[in-house]
Amino acid sequence: MAKPNGSSQTIIIKKYANRRLYDTSTSSYVTLDHLSELVREGRDFEVRDAKTGDDLTRQVLTQIIFEQETKGNGALPLNFLRQLIGFYGGGAQTFLPAFLDMSMNSFADSQQEWRKAANPMSLFEKQAKRNMAMFEQGMKMFMPTLNKASQNEKPNPANAMMDFQAEALATMQAQMQAIQDQLKDLASKD
Numbered sequence: 001m002a003k004p005n006g007s008s009q010t011i012i013i014k015k016y017a018n019r020r021l022y023d024t025s026t027s028s029y030v031t032l033d034h035l036s037e038l039v040r041e042g043r044d045f046e047v048r049d050a051k052t053g054d055d056l057t058r059q060v061l062t063q064i065i066f067e068q069e070t071k072g073n074g075a076l077p078l079n080f081l082r083q084l085i086g087f088y089g090g091g092a093q094t095f096l097p098a099f100l101d102m103s104m105n106s107f108a109d110s111q112q113e114w115r116k117a118a119n120p121m122s123l124f125e126k127q128a129k130r131n132m133a134m135f136e137q138g139m140k141m142f143m144p145t146l147n148k149a150s151q152n153e154k155p156n157p158a159n160a161m162m163d164f165q166a167e168a169l170a171t172m173q174a175q176m177q178a179i180q181d182q183l184k185d186l187a188s189k190d
Contacts, residue, residue: 009025009044010044010045011024011038012025012046013030013045013047013048014048016051021034022050036064039061047060091176095169099169103134106131107131
């Protein structure tokens, strides 16, 4: 598949023990800022350990985010970070990556609309509210106390996407519960 810049090649970045990054496509050492620019350009790259060949892409991308956050360029709200940390090790951790990926893709698609709009802030606010409502609905599916509090709320028919996603999450949760029940039954027969 072609990338936005027309290139279909994945750039291989080698990471050495001294933490230096080497771009094999340009035969030069690069910085995390360079990798940030590649992301903004839509260029695909993988970071590999120079010695073992292990994929370090996730760790390096996380490091870029960490450095941006510590420089005061924070894009991640404190409450979001706390909630994200809370999902590690829990049942929602399995579904969270797909949910966040879908949300970020929706956000990226909306950027085109914002650029064309006369008042991009109003579109931004609407999208932020939709994303937050979608995220809260997803959280309610995995956190029973929030789910019980939301049972009295009526779904918003104006947002079919959110309803679809909530239904999909509820279906997955029901399937997980059925599997857990089957495992308990099998364990009790032993």
